[in-house]
Amino acid sequence: MTDNIYFWLGFGAFVLFMLALDLGVFHRKSHTVSFREALTWTCVWVTLACCFGTWIWQTEGPKPGLEFFTGYLIELSLSADNVFVFALIFSYFAVPKEYQHKVLFWGVLSALVLRLVMIFAGVALINNFAWIIYVFGAFLVFTGIKMLVSKDAEMHPESNPVVKWFTRLVPVSKQWNGDKFTVRIEGRLMATPLMVVLVCVEISDVIFAVDSIPAIFAITRDPFIVFTSNVFAIMGLRSLYFVLAGAIEKFHLLKAGLGVVLTFVGVKMLLAHSGVYKMPTGIALGTVFGVITLSIVASLIWPKQHAPAPKEGDGSLENHA
Secondary structure (H helix, E strand, O other), X not given: OOOOXXXXXXXXXXXXXXHHHHHHHHOOOOOOOOHHHHHHHHHHHHHXXXXXXXXXXXXXXXXXXXXXXXXXXXXXHHHHHHHHHHHHHXXXXXXXXXXXXXXXXXXXXXXXXXXXXXXXXXXXXHHHOOOHHHXXXXXXXXXXXXXXXXXXXXXXXXXXXXXXXXXXXXXXXXXXXXXXXXXXXXXXXXXXXXXHHHHHHHHHHHHHHHHHHHHHHOOOOOHHHHHHHHHHHHHOHHHHHHHHOOOHHHOOOHHHHHHHHHHHHHHHHHHHHHOOOOOOHHHHHHXXXXXXXXHHHHHHHOOOOOOOOOOOOOOOHHHXX
C-alpha cells in the first residue's frame, strides 16, 4: 500500500480535516473536557479505526487488514502507559484542566510528524541492514521484562536533560498566560509554564515511540499500515486520557500486561526473522487482546492495596516533627 500515492494523500487530507475540526470547531475555546465528551470522542476514533481497517481488509485482503487491526491494538495498548505519564505531568505542574486538551492537541500534532520520520527511518534500516531486526526484537524483550520487574519510580520532569536545556535556552516566566504558550513581560517574549509542560509531553511521546515503532514492525513492514495504525491510536489518545485519567490507578496490573505484550512481540519478531516459526497475525492479535483484557480484569478483581495512613505513636516522622 506504500506505493500508492493516493492512499497517502487521502489519509493525509483526512487527518488534517479531523485536526481542523477538533481545534477549530469543537475545542475552539479552552474548556474542561467532561467524561461524557471524552467517551464520545474515544468511541468515534475507535469506530473510525475499525472502519478504516475494514476498508483495508476489503480492498487489500485479509492479511493487510489483520496487520492493521493488530498494529492498532498494540499501539492503543501501549498508549495507555502514556495516559499515566500525562496524568503525572499535569499533576506535577498543576496544569488547569481546561488547558490540558490544548497541550495534548499540539503534542499529538508534532508526534504525527515525528513518528512518520521514525517509521521511514526504521523501514530503511530494515531494508538495508536485515540484522537490525535482531536488535529491535532484543530491545523489545528487554523493555518488556524491565516493565515486568521494575517498580514505579517517582517522576521529576524538571530533572530531564531536555527540559533543563530548554529552560536554559529559553526564558520561562513563572506566571501563566491563560492557554497561551508564550507571554510578553516588559517587552520581553518568554515561554509560559504551559510550554514547559508541552516539552515534557513531547519527550514522553519520543520515549514511547522508541518502544511502539519496533513493536509494530514485528507485525508488518508496510509503512502505510504502520503509520495509519499509529495515527489512529495517537489521535484517540487525547480523548482516552480524559476517560482514563481519573481511574488509571485502578488498572495497576496493566503495566505488567504491557510488559508481557512487548516481550511476546519481541520474541515473535526474533522467531520469524530467524525462520524458526512465523506466527500467524490472527494468533498475535488474539494474544495481545487476551493479555490486555486479562490485565484489566485482574486489576479490578484484585485491586491495589494502599499502605495505611500513619497513626499516632507509630514512630513516623510526622509524629517527631
